[in-house]
Amino acid sequence: MSRKADQNQRERTRVSFEFFPPKTPEMEQTLWRSIRRLEPLAPEFVSVTYGAGGSTRERTHATVKRILDETTLEPVAHLTCVGASRAEVDDVIRGYWNAGIRHIVALRGDMPELGAPYQPHPDGYQSTPELIAGIRKIGDFDVIVSAYPEKHPESTSMEADIELLKRKIDAGATRAITQFVFDTEKHVRFLEKVRGAGISVPIVPGIMPTTNFKGTRRMAARCGASIPSWLENYYIGLDDELETRKLIAAYVATEQVNRLRGYGFDRFHFYTLNQADLTFAICHVLGLRPQAALTPAEPA
Helix, strand or coil, rough: HHHHHHHHHHHHHHEEEEEEECHHHHHHHHEEEEEHHHHHHHCCCCCECCCCHCCHHHHHHHHHHHHHHHCCEEEEEEEECCCCCHHHHHHHHHHHHHHHCCCEEEEECCCCCCCCCCCCCCCCCCCCCHHHHHHHHHCCEEEEEEECCCCCCCCCCHHHHHHHHHHHHHHHHCEEECCCCCEEEEEEEHHHHHHHHCCCCCCCCCCCCCCCCHHHHHHHHHHHHCCCCCHHHHHCCCCHHHHHHHHHHHHHHHHHHHHHHHCHHHHHEECCCCCCHHHHHHHHHHHCCCCCCCCCCCCC
16 A cells, blocks of 8 residues: 555544443543543544443433533433333433433343343333434434444344344434454455445444453353454463553554455444553554644633
8 A cells, every 4th residue: 555545544544432331430530531541532422331221321321411511522322222111211312412412322222131132111112223213203313323243143144133224224323333343354244235235324343452352252252243263362371461462452453443444444433441541552553643632721
């Protein structure tokens, strides 16, 4: 690639970051250090997750509102339809709109009991497309949805999964973020299938920097993501070598993004796990640089 082409690719690259709401004062400090560390990179948006069964609803709302009030960032709230009536979910949606939030990640969500089969609330939204339609009735939100290059673990087939994604788009979703996938070719094949199904919205690869390989393997098992043998081999014998694991994680994520850029992807969503330094380093290598004077000055 020529120097000019490489520069153009770097200039086209857009990123977004995902955080989760804190459970303790210490975790809150870590979260806000991470937000402030990544804020100067001027991401397209930052999202805040929603716990299983809506268990973090109030903390998610508070975190999103604080990001809106105290930073230059564009916050995106996760929202699920598990364990709540339609009226309760609508109240949350209206609360976001009234607070000035204009972007939502709409998800079906997981049951509070780990591994339990999905059971819709009898008076609630029965599916993600229904939830999206409900969101759009309340306000002109930008609605983001999930996508699964390796198929959702509860889907009967990849074709059924893509058909559900199409229904989400038809209901009003504007883009999709993928579950993390370590095999780049699976991202590419998935995009081909999605485009073949007539879905034209942006498909944004989800990137998971992996310092805690055992934890990543557990998450992968729950969401149906595969762990390539080459990745597992990288981490063998490094249980007590955190700094080495960080270097490997940065290398793997940077290589994956660069390969995806070679296939034409230009947007990437980083699952930060509230740990900013690794994501910052990866973005730096990818060509993103801090923007000066992003945060408004404190009032006199």
